[in-house]
Amino acid sequence: MYVTIRDRPADGIGPTAGKVSATVLLLGTVSLLTDVSSEMVASVLPLYLTAAVGLSPVAYGFLDGVYQGVSAFLRIAGGYAGDRGGQPKWVAVVGYGASAISRIAMLAATGFAAITAVVTADRLGKGLRTAPRDALIAEASDPAMLGRAFGVHRALDTIGAALGPLVAFALLWSVPGSYDSIFVVSFAFAVVGVAVLVLFVPNLRTTAPSARTGLRRVLREVGGRRLRRPLIAAGLLGLLTVGDGFLYLALQERDDVAAVYFPLLYVGTNIAYLALAVPMGRLADRFGRARVLVAGHGALLACYLLGALPSGGPGLTLAVLLLLGVFYAATDGVLPALVSRLVPAETRGSGIAAAQTVVVLARFASSLTFGVLWAVRGPAVSLLLFAAFLVVAIGVAAWMLRGAEAAR
Amino acid sequence: MSLRNRVAVLVTVLIVAVAGAGAYVWNVRRDQARTVAAAPPVPPGADLATVRAEPHLVFRSTALGAGYGKVAVVPLTAPDGPRTLTPASCERVYATAADAICLSAERGLVTTYQARLLDPSWAPVRDLPLTGIPSRARLSRDGTLAATTTFVFGDSYANPGQFSTRTVVTRVDGEVVGDIEKFTLTVDGRVVTSVDKNLWGVTFLDGDRFYATAASGARTWLVEGSLSARAVTALHDDVECPSLSPDRTRVAFKKHGDLPAGRWRLAVYDLRTGAETLLAETRSIDDQVEWLDDRTVVYGLPRETAGTASSDVWRVSADGTGRPQLLIHDAWSPAVVRGEEGS
DSSP states (O other), rough: OOOOOOOOOSSSOSSSSOOOOOHHHHHHHHHHHHHHHHHHHHHHHIIIIIIIIIHHHHHHHHHHTTHHHHHHHHHHHHHHHHHHTHHHHHHHHHHHHHHHHHHHHHTTTTTTTHHHHHHHHHHHHHHHHHHHHHHHHHSSSOGHHHHHHHHHHHHHHHHHHHHHHHHHHHHHSTTTHHHHHHHHHHHHHHHHHHHHHHHSSSOOSOOOOOOOOOHHHHHHTTOOOOOOOHHHHHHHHHHHHHOHHHHHHHHHOOHHHHTTTTHHHHHHHHHHHHHHHHHHHHHHHHHHHHHHHHHHHHHHHHHHHHHHSSSSOOHHHHHHHHHHHHHHHHTTHHHHHHHHHSSOGGHHHHHHHHHHHHHHHHHHHHHHHHHHHHHHHHOOOOOHHHHHHHHHHHHHHHHTTTTTTTOO | HHHHHHHHHHHHHHHHHHHHHHHHHHHHHHHHHHHHHHSSSOBBOHHHHHHEEEEEEEEEEEESSTTEEEEEEETTSTSSBBBEEEEEESSSSOSSSSSHHHHHHHSSSSOOEEEEEEOOOOOOEEEEEEOOOOEEEEEOOOOEEEEEEEEEEOOSSOSSSEEEEEEEEETSSOOOOEGGGGGGEEEEEEEOOOOTTTEEEESSSSSEEEEEEEEEETTEEEEEEEEETEEEEEESSSSSEEEOOTSSSSEEEEHHHTTTTTEEEEEEEETOOEEEEEEESSSSOOOOOEEEEETEEEEEESSOOOOOOOOEEEETTTTSOOOOOOEESEEEEEEOOSSSSSS
16 A cells, blocks of 8 residues: 555646645655755765865865766666666665765765765765656656656755755754764664655556566667657757856856855755745646746856856845756756656656756766866856857757657 | 554654664763863963963864863973963964964854954954865964965866865955965966966965965976966975975975875975975875974874864974974964064
């Protein structure tokens, strides 16, 4: 018996009909708990490494760069593994479990190599679990409300990300300097998250128990006609999506308020994202996911233009944060919502993974390019150049994605 | 499993997690309280003005108890003797006879950091611009110039593990001389413009010239710079966090060499002969060292014991001989104030 009943509203029409499935809420809860856990550690990691372990931030920067490629690879592997066995839940459990174990391993890890290994294990867990989890969300949701379902999940996820640093702060206030306490409490949050996942999230099968989705089938679907255009469009847009760290750096170069409150900029974007994830999801369900996805990049375009202005101010900085929130709300959950409708249920995890990997890799390449451009031309010119290309890319993507959903 | 059983299991997991984590934290808290209670009371040193009048060491006291994190001073004649606490709390401190610079963290939902200039009575004079995690702080000998290095993090899913330092030189009257990262960097006659260029760890020669670390790619250099010319030139390879000797002839620094990532060895570079000498300290040091006198350097070192947030200040001979010796227990970020030199 499952606590979750896949609620499919009788008519399935209209954004207000029916509710988001309990499975989505449960997965959101799992993500919330896991994000409290991971953001607790992430928020103190720079301080822990530099203050308690004695690594210099140079080494920390290296640490942060370690996992990029491997994580992208594992994302695909996770999506495929979920499809192949037809049991995405258990792949997700492995991913969440790996992250949970990495918390408690921080207690024992003191050297540079050990901490690198532990941090990498955490990122790998994240890479592994994302696609199968999103496949579960898609499987559990009414196709007409996918945008909203992903919006609800991302909002819960972001609440966790906002709570994590708060919990870490309270702990460090109560037991000063005890990073071990942070790791232990973080582990506790992660374990409860895994328990909710294991005990309550239904093992929704995406294939018949006997059937195994082969690699060839997955390749055919992912490379197939229906997914090809969205993947190329997402990749094209990703190539012009500058990491938000660069935008924050651009803001703080010309605005003293942004410089002093640099760490708060992430919080600002998160709050905007949190508030807008569900409305954007609903908007996507109503007016088309591809449309909202492309329009979201308009908000990013506005960020570039505002960031390139010669002088700033608190109002402008706030506007950029809000627009970044709009951008993430219109893309992060909407992309899997779009993709999961374009592939059959049996290859959904792989399809979502492929789209997310394309975006991650394209954004990675974009950040590298932008970094070089920044060095040669400075932030303003670089942002304007990227803005110009983004205008073109938005046009091309809109053209490529026209009727993407009607193709079903 | 029935719903009832699953709820029961979840409740059990929840109770175990909450109780386990709670007990752990409570235990740490009790241990900390016990250690604080059991810690020998830090014997109060002589009156602050008396210690300040003679050559002395200024440092961050990490002795457990009420004075944790406070700036303390000890006379050079009795460095590990009773310490005199000042009212200032700093993560990193540097001082001259004329003033002191204090980098402090304000922990909150998002930790923010301050750089404050303090007068000889340790009262704040003004805030200096600061962004990110404070790392290094230095004053010129006459106390009129201040340099702070902080780490500004770019942290995003798509950003390649970038870090970015900001090293700002300020006059103590508040005038910002500039972000030395924007100074022209010349290595072997060529100007370096690459994106990952970083400069940090300033040590002042006089009112205009200074030494610092420049980095690009995997390489670091000792650079000599001029504030008026807004330019720095590389002198020597593989040098981080230089510190100029009192007689201005040598620079002590940390050298990465072929050590594993995140480990450094202390060395001294002779500016006259270009000779490099490895010091007898073989443990990895991540600190901008300070000169006790023309023959000895001092530096902070986190204590090896796991779970402690304490550290000690050590000394070692600057000519590569001898063995490191513990100079001050429970101390960090040492600064030596010899008197009215340079003013």
